[in-house]
Amino acid sequence: MARAVSRNTKIGWTIAAWAVALLIFFPILYTIITSLKSEQEAIAGFDLIPSFTLESYQTVQSQNNYWRPFTNSVILAVGSTLLALIVAIPAAWAMAFSPTKRTKDILMWMLSTKMMPAVAVLVPIYLIFLRTGLMDTRIGLTVLLMMINLPIVVWMLYTYFREIPGEILEAARMDGATLRDEILYVLTPMAIPGIASTLLLNIILAWNEAFWTIQLTTTNAAPLSAFIASFSSPQGLFWAKLSAASVMAIAPILVLGWFSQKQLVRGLTFGAVK
């Protein structure tokens, strides 16, 4: 910011921004707080100071071992994203640097494949998974999650690659760079931030997918979305346990998001910035 801002104005905006931010974050914050209460405290009325008991976490962990679904979530999210990148990078590259008349139509068509309601194609996909032995396997779900997110990946990368000015390529070529050099030394460094934020966004989308991951798994491949499905409405008092299970399901991706916020934001423009 070039302009000098008076201290009072800055404090005013700070208060407003913090108020809004805390309001938006409040449901998550309150869940974290509730997860540290006992069940009796949890329903005792509004209270921001928990007794810091880990009782609920222990109960949840003793009912359902957390680490297997956690591992599955990591494998599915990272695996499907890497796979999608392998397929999408060349495609987005080609679309950005050798566009044809139909490039935009193809992109729109790709996005439109996401419009089929998952629940309507459940039975066909279910039967395919069953007959091919992909049911409850991490390979099956990894490929499926890749397919689901591929359109978004291609589009994000395409918009990012398009920002890379063509003149730089010409200049490099003038200097006698081969195609290989061009890709390795000129384009890749420029594309890395875009690829990184695409990677992050898709890990988040894959982590949070909660239809197929529940319907097509039983034990071996079940990720955290299935883990949370066993805590959604048990008998009796469950507010603290539900909070603990929720925190366990979202914490890893939340922390990843926090740490990579800058990186994520940089590429999350979908071509919105000219």
Added chain:
Amino acid sequence: MATRQTQGLARLMRAPAIILLFIWMIVPLCMTLYYSFLNYNLLNPGMTSWAGWFNYQYFYSDPAFFEAIGNTLILVLGVLFITVVLGIAIAMLIDKPIFGQGIVRILVISPFFVMPPVAALIWKNMIMHPSYGVLADVARFLGVQPVDWFAQYPLFSIILIVAWQWLPFATLILLTSLQSLDTEQMEAAEMDGAPAYSRFLYLVLPHMARAITVVILIQTIFLLGIYAEILVTTNGGPGTASTNLTFLIYRAARLNFDIGGAAAGGIIAVILANIVAVFLMRAVGRNLD
């Protein structure tokens, strides 16, 4: 630079993604299309027979069909409205020089990382529960009767939850757009004595048009398929007050196990979604070039 060689290479590079997506689209689509012409109930697999157009007719004549389409549109438009308007406001707010900007941004984008069923569970049980929710506590503190959100304002409650989930996405995209705004131009306008609202109206808003388009486009695709939040909170009710098209299909597929009916519903949904998409591209697509 578009030589024959690079054109061929480009085609080769595009092919895997296009072919994979084509298979991913066409195989389930054909199977769904086929099922939509069958009397096929999962609980009575022995009774499967050819149905002709009956499933379509049946789905279309469902008393909740038009209400579901209406609810779908209200849901999509409601969430879009809230996320775009609040997204612009919040983006402008956190673009200001403030103390602890990094932490504020982290807090604002956090809902995006919460998986939909968890978000719905949190809102249902922690926030909007008529006895134990925070809003009920607030109401009691103010001395008024707590609101039973999901019974009295079912669709609005769901819009609120979904908007909360998507607000960070809109805010982020609008923020990046805002940051690319030419500050010199803004300062020049300010010097010329243009009031804040007209600077916003004639400089900021046109600059953000493209970002707003992207937000609308991407969110619409995801919002048309909303169902987890409905399933967890209202189950489509009371009555059919919060049933959208996806949930209507869900009801056929997972409650009645009526595969034929659900398939017909799916095909109808795809057709309607594509109509919306075409309409959307006409309306806002030119912003994308």
Added chain:
Amino acid sequence: MTITFRALLGATALCATAGLAGAQDSVTLTIATVNNGDMIRMQGLTSEFTAANPGIQVEWVTLEENILRERVTTDIATQGGQYDILTIGTYEVPIWAAQGWLVPLDDLGDDYDTDDLIPAVRDALSMDGKLYAAPFYAESAMVMYRTDLAEAAGVTIPEAPTWTDIMTAAQAMTDKSAEQYGICLRGKPGWGENMAFLTAMANSYGARWFDTDWNPQFDSPEWQATLTDYLTMMNEYGPPGASSNGFNENLSLFQQGKCGIWIDATVAASFVTDPEDSTVADKVGFAQFPNKEGVDNRGNWLWAWSLAIPASSDAQDAAKTFIAWATSRGYTELVAGKEGWRAAPPGTRASLYENADYQAEAPFAAMTLASINAANTQKASVQDIPYTGGQFVAIPEFQGIGTAVGQQFSAALAGQMSAEDALAAAQANTTREMTRAGYIK
């Protein structure tokens, strides 16, 4: 193209096969179950079973009731073979057994003592005299009420009350300013939620779901009386937000002392009398499900969460071993030894109710047994009916129909439509579905 695809699959395989490796010689049982307290307790006792059966490993899939039902129904209908043991209820068993999807459980071992199973429960889980699912715990419905509030209000609830008794008592116990509600009933839509209660209530009002030609009967005066009285009770003496209250929500309310009367599943009795969770543990009285004056019917509610083996399972013998263990007398004693008799899974075995220790620790034992024994699931209504089932209609279409009707009644409770409109919508909806399913010619 295929080469590319294979290469991709291979690449994923590298990171994904880790979990597939290490197949063991022993049998692994995959058990799908619901996240109820008793089931979670069973899960906690798994090590006792595996210690006694070293060749068998047990994997649990614990899911919320609706998701569980979706998953296991899809699996069994497509012969998926994902599970070796399913936790299902009295609704699914006769339908699935008739399809040939379940393995008959007529050889659970010599010491299993099938004859010890309570006859009403055993009948509900059998077809042609063969048991197709073993009951883990069973329930009917009964009235639970606060003896202290009844006394303070000067009302008595007889052991076999009528609806008039209930309404009078509910009115007397209500003090809304003190968040004291006379009656708590289910209002959350769902065939297993509000419709379980309302179907039982309708049975006790002399109503029926269908006449002998499968025509829905929501236009009958009996259903009108049922819904009107239900709405009156809930609106005048019930808690706020009742249209989203199911079993769990009402349990919490009752445990916190906010309900005077709660009519629900008999299993709730052990929770409301548990001093650890309930603030009213020593002030609960029990009575039979009410009936309307002149109608000889007390609802006929019967439900048993039961363990069954899908025909598609490839570990049927091991699965039988597990079921025989989990539903045996020995398991009851195991639970009693660890957590006391009150925690024993109720409602399945006559021997439990003859046990003096259980009778001493569980004040609700006699009423639970009486309620279960009184439930007639073969003929739930006093009128002629073409269906079986107590608080549900045992046809595959009922899940969808029951839930749709439940939505209408829940909307009526939320004040979004009148009782007449809700009944008319239920009638139209059910007629439509039954015509489609081919029942109404």
